[in-house]
Amino acid sequence: MKKYIIISCLLVIGMLKAGGIFLEQPAISIPEEITAGEELVLEFINIDSKSRLLIDSSYGKTILSPETNTNSSVYHIPEFISNKAGIMKWKLINGTKFKSGTIRIIAAVAPEIIENYFGPRSIQAGDRDYSMLVSIPTDKFDNPLNDGTEVKISEFFQGTLKNDSVEMKNMFTWKNIFSKKKSGNIIVASAAKGLQSKEMISQVYPSLATDFKLKIQREHSYADGNQVTKVKTSTIRDEFENIISDGTSVEFLIRDSKNAIQKTYATTIDGVATAQLLHPETPEDWRISANITGMAKSDVVEVNYEPVIGDYEVQLNLQNKLITVGPLTSFLGQLIPDGAEVHLKVLDKNKEIHHEFSEPTKAGFAIFNLRTDINYTDSFTFKIETLGVTKSVQ
Numbered sequence: 001m002k003k004y005i006i007i008s009c010l011l012v013i014g015m016l017k018a019g020g021i022f023l024e025q026p027a028i029s030i031p032e033e034i035t036a037g038e039e040l041v042l043e044f045i046n047i048d049s050k051s052r053l054l055i056d057s058s059y060g061k062t063i064l065s066p067e068t069n070t071n072s073s074v075y076h077i078p079e080f081i082s083n084k085a086g087i088m089k090w091k092l093i094n095g096t097k098f099k100s101g102t103i104r105i106i107a108a109v110a111p112e113i114i115e116n117y118f119g120p121r122s123i124q125a126g127d128r129d130y131s132m133l134v135s136i137p138t139d140k141f142d143n144p145l146n147d148g149t150e151v152k153i154s155e156f157f158q159g160t161l162k163n164d165s166v167e168m169k170n171m172f173t174w175k176n177i178f179s180k181k182k183s184g185n186i187i188v189a190s191a192a193k194g195l196q197s198k199e200m201i202s203q204v205y206p207s208l209a210t211d212f213k214l215k216i217q218r219e220h221s222y223a224d225g226n227q228v229t230k231v232k233t234s235t236i237r238d239e240f241e242n243i244i245s246d247g248t249s250v251e252f253l254i255r256d257s258k259n260a261i262q263k264t265y266a267t268t269i270d271g272v273a274t275a276q277l278l279h280p281e282t283p284e285d286w287r288i289s290a291n292i293t294g295m296a297k298s299d300v301v302e303v304n305y306e307p308v309i310g311d312y313e314v315q316l317n318l319q320n321k322l323i324t325v326g327p328l329t330s331f332l333g334q335l336i337p338d339g340a341e342v343h344l345k346v347l348d349k350n351k352e353i354h355h356e357f358s359e360p361t362k363a364g365f366a367i368f369n370l371r372t373d374i375n376y377t378d379s380f381t382f383k384i385e386t387l388g389v390t391k392s393v394q
Contacts, residue, residue: 028043028044028045028072029041029042029043030042030043030101031103032103032104033103033104033105033106034082034103034106035105035106035107035108035109036083036085036105036106036107036108036139036141036143037082037108037139037140037141039076039082040076040082040103040105041074041075041077042074042075042077043072043074043075044072044073044075044092044099045071045073046071047066047073047092048094048095049066049068049073050095051066051073051092051093051095052064052065052066053066053090053091053092054090054091054092054093055077055081055088055090056089056090056091057081057084057086057088058084058086059080059081059084062078062081064077082105083143084141084143085105085106085107085139085141085143086104086105087102087103087104087105088102088103088104089101089102090102106146107138107139107141107143107144107145107146108139108140108141108143109145109193110139110193110195111137111138111139111145111193111195112138112139112140112195113137113138113195114136114137114138114190114191114192114195114196114197115135115136115137115138116133116134116135116190116197116198116200117133117134117136118131118132118133118134118188118202119131119202121200121201121202121203122202122203123202123203123205124179124204124206124207124208125180125181125182125183125204125205125206125207125238125240125242126181126207126239126240127179127181128179129178130176130177130178130179131176131177131186131188132174132175132177133153133174133175133176133177133188133190134172134173134174135166135174135192135197136172136173137151137168137192137193137195144168144171144172145168145193146168147168147169147170148167148168148169149167149168149192149193150165150166150167150168150192151165151166151167151168151173151190151191151192152164152165152190152191152192153165153166153173153175153188153190154188154189154190154191155177155186155187155188156187157180157185157186157187158182158184177202179204181240182204182242183204183205183206183243184203184204185201185203185204186201186202186203186204187199187200187201188200188201205245206237206238206240206242206243206244207238207240208238208239208295208296209237209248209292209295209296210236210237210238210239210296211296211297211298212234212235212236212290213233213234213298213299214231214232214233214234214288214290214299214301215231215232215233216229216230216231216232216301216303217229217230217231218230218279218303220331221304221305221306222279222305222306222307222308222330223279223280223281223282223283223284223305223306223307223308223387223388224279224308224330224336224337225278225279225280225281225340225387226278226337227278227279228277228279229276229277229278229279229303230275230276230277231252231276231277231288231290231301232272232273232274232275233250233268233271233272233273233274233290233298234272235270235271235272236248236250236268236271236272236273236296243270243271244271245268246268246269246270247267247268248267248268248273248292249265249266249267250266250267250268250273250275250290250291251263251264251265251290251291252264252265252266252275252277252288252289252290253291254277254286254287254288255286255288256280256284256285256286257284257285257286264276264277275290280305281340281341281387281388282307282387282388283305283306283388284304284305285303285304286302286303286304286305287300287302288301288302288303289301307387307388307389308330308331308387309328309329309336309386310389311389311391312325312326312327312328312386312389312391313325313326313327314382314384314391314393316382316393318376318377321369321370321371321376322367322368322369322370323344323367323370323382324365324366324367324368325344325365325368326361326364326365326366327365328340328342328366328386328387335364336364336387337361338360338361338362339360339361340360340361340386340387341358341360341361341386342358342359342360342361342366342385342386343356343357343358343385343386344356344357344359344368344382344383344384345382345383345385346370346376346380346381346382347382347383349379349380351381354374354380357370366386379394380394381393381394382394
């Protein structure tokens with residue numbers, strides 16, 4: 001029985017000496033950590049020339065053949081692998097034997113460039129909105145610097161400079177750049193180990209508009225259908241007294257005495273929007289208001305328009321089937337502009353409309369050519385309407 005035990009032990013020792021299933025040959029040179037860009041060489045002794053080295057890195061798996069010397073086998077790791085920071089795993093395959101390990105590749109200490117990502121580049125005034133700065137200092141092989149590297153973030157706004165230091169974590173660093181109560185540009189930059197980034201800008205725009213007032217400007221209050229009434233807003237500001245952005249659209253609503261609504265639009269310049277309204281052709285009482293949709297509204301102003309003309313002459317020439325209206329003169333005594341509409345309604349004895357005409361003025365007069373198939377000497381009434389003034393002639 002003792003003989004069998006001795007023989008078994010001898011067999012196991014012989015297998016180990018012959019190589020067995022475990023690789024026991026020592027490696028001459030295998031570093032545990034290197035800096036990206038350094039030459040990486042793995043050297044082993046007493047291995048078969050057919051042995052292969054399996055490399056598992058961020059680029060995938062690669063199999064390398066050795067350069068065999070008298071007593072050792074050397075594996076040169078390609079630069080594209082040794083230049084990339086991270087954990088590189090290796091496994092030496094020597095027939096049925098193997099040996100494995102890991103090598104940590106760290107980034108160079110000195111940064112070559114700082115990658116910055118900053119946005120959004122436009123935010124609203126106040127303390128609610130913000131832009132985010134993500135900063136990634138990298139070495140010349142584009143490896144992010146090691147966690148714990150200090151990154152200095154500078155923020156400049158309207159004469160005030162603010163500096164902050166943030167340590168890298170998970171290969172980058174970040175900071176929220178909060179908006180200010182005043183509109184303007186926030187200038188941001190970062191620096192790491194003496195290397196400066198380029199400046200970046202986040203523009204702080206005014207916040208939501210607040211309620212405002214309306215002001216009326218006009219040359220006269222007559223309904224001449226010719227002059228223009230200007231409706232101007234007060235300087236529209238946000239809750240922090242910033243003038244709202246140029247180009248903000250303002251909607252103007254005009255409600256007349258018949259409760260009909262007209263609309264017009266204008267955009268702001270330096271916080272003021274101006275709408276131009278053509279005077280009505282007939283006396284009117286307008287109620288005007290304005291709003292910025294979903295944000296702000298104005299007060300309501302009343303605008304009254306008087307008749308531009310007083311009395312006027314109507315000449316009947318029923319024999320020649322002609323009716324002449326005019327001259328029509330405005331409040332200054334001048335003839336009204338050409339094109340003013342004059343309406344003529346011919347009413348029968350029951351005051352029902354028999355037929356009607358419409359003519360524009362020319363040189364202050366409107367001339368109507370009546371129908372030739374009707375005897376107007378019978379009981380007809382002629383009703384003339386123009387510029388809000390009505391006259392009836394029998």
